[in-house]
Amino acid sequence: MRKSQRRAGAHWLRAGIATAAVATAVFATSTAAFAVDVTVTITNSPLSGPLGGSTISFTGTNVFNGITTPTGRVTTLATCPTTFGTGSTATSVIVTVTKDGTTPADGGTAAVPAAVGLGSWRLCLYASSASTAAIAGHSSNLYSVIEATTTASPTSGGSGLATPITLSSTDPFLQTVTTLGGLFSTAATCPALYTTTGVTNATPTKVATPVAPTPANGAASITAPATLANGTYSVCLYNGTAANTSKLVGKSEAAFNVLPGVAINPAVGPSGVTTPITVTGSTAFLTGVTGQPGVTLNRNGCPGTYGGGSGQENATGVTKITNSKLVATVPATVALLPGPPAETTAAYNVCTYAGSAAGDVLIAAAGTYTIAPNVTLGIVGPPAVAPVTPTAGPAQGGSTVTINGSGFPTAPGAAVSVSLGGSPLTNVTVVSSSAITGVTTAHAPGPATLSVTTAAGTKTASNAYTFSYGISVTPNTAAPSSTVFLDILGAGFSGLTFGTGNPTIPAAASPAPADNARVFLVDNNGYRAPGTAGTPPATAGSWTNAPVQECTGVIPISDAEIICSLDLSNTLDTDGTQNAPAVAVPTGTYTVMVVSDATPGATLVAGTDTSIISSGSTFTVSSF
Known part of the structure; x- marks a missing residue:
């Protein structure tokens, strides 16, 4: 018996040593492997977020005791996998877990990547990223990845007009979407799945470079078809075009109005300057407006009701002219932003309402008024x-x-x-x-x-x-007593009617002669149109300084060119007739001049009714 007891004692001692060794081993490895499946609560409010990635916040009790580098997954399964495993799948996606900075053992955040698709997801926490790491916690509630609610711009379009619309979000909700489907629905909400029944379909595209603060993959462009009837529409985006399969990823519900179109005149104006404009509708859009309409200028679309937006400037002096036209004054507060960088242009939406009281409804599609620096x-x-x-x-x-x-x-x-x-x-x-x-x-x-x-x-x-008048003459020289054709280049010839000789002086009741333009050769004494106009019914008068000769038979080639014949074998008398007997033009240097009205007594404006003297109009009579 004693021998047997000794064996039992020895056995107990060995068992104690083994138990201590196991306990020591467990303690030594608890920092990396200790894990108890603690229930945590997702604290996001609401318990949802858009496609494109988000952050889940959670809290629990002693969820990370002894754990230094936790990791996690989100899963659509009813329960979390008991070990971390490897890689991501469609139903189980790896997330990055960060312990809370204040109470690191009790909670933290999980960064949900863009790969997490639409649906409800459970958060699973693990002791490490080792494939065999045991589960450390799971969420009792679910986090839903839902379609993004976007902002539509513009919020209205003209009836019968194709209107491009940009749908923008602060989240990159299109990051995992490769094929976009789109539709316009008269329902207050978008269908959960893509459809071609009872809606108007359109083809959206991602905006390659969205305007900040919209991130990449955070905006899409879709064009409202010209066939849309007047009314209010929800604009809906899907992750494909498979009917009853592709899911809703972005929406602007009851956000786009098809209204009568308007034209703004002028459509452009100076920054910071009060400017009158007219708003003219394609239809009688002001019918039923008994008082004066309301008009605002907004940078970001037209709110559905007057005063319903931010950053709007109210037009003054709004007056209904007819059922399809009004006049308003753009206030000086419609101005470019100083920056930096300073704006060089800015487009404002001109929004027309049934009145100027809060809540008065929008009655026309947005017009566009663009401003630039005042000139x-x-x-x-x-x-x-x-x-x-x-x-x-x-x-x-x-x-x-x-x-x-x-x-x-x-x-x-x-x-x-x-x-x-x-x-x-x-x-x-x-x-x-x-x-x-x-x-x-x-x-x-x-x-x-x-x-x-x-x-x-x-x-x-x-x-x-x-x-x-400034002219050039080719040729610019000729032999004495010769006849030469002159090619005269200038401008404004099409407005003149050329004749020959001294224009007739009309009687008191007679109209002025129409063919009173002439081409003259003048000497250093020049040409003076004012002279003796005669006394009606006189039919001729005399020039104060007569031209040397006239270039006759004027042929207008264009507004900038005429051709005429210059006879150097004779000269003009003061009454505009050729000398008899003939007196040849002496050798020397002269000037060719075009005169708009050669009537004696005509009042001419120097330089505008007679061609100016220039080197191009110089003409020389010489035998060599």
């Missing part, structure tokens, strides 16, 4: 600078001029055009915000209005430039 022409000074320098030049063009003012766009690619009297300048260059250079083109002689068009609209300055 002024001329510099007040001191010193004062004219809008155009120099202030005059030849009618055939080719002169370099400088446009002076302020507010000229200097951004690369900014649109700017300049014209004088409707004739566009070429080689237009914006030198600075206060100077533009360009080259004149042909224009009829006379004063011209300067027009400068930018994104802010068109500014004009009357009588800013004067086009003077």
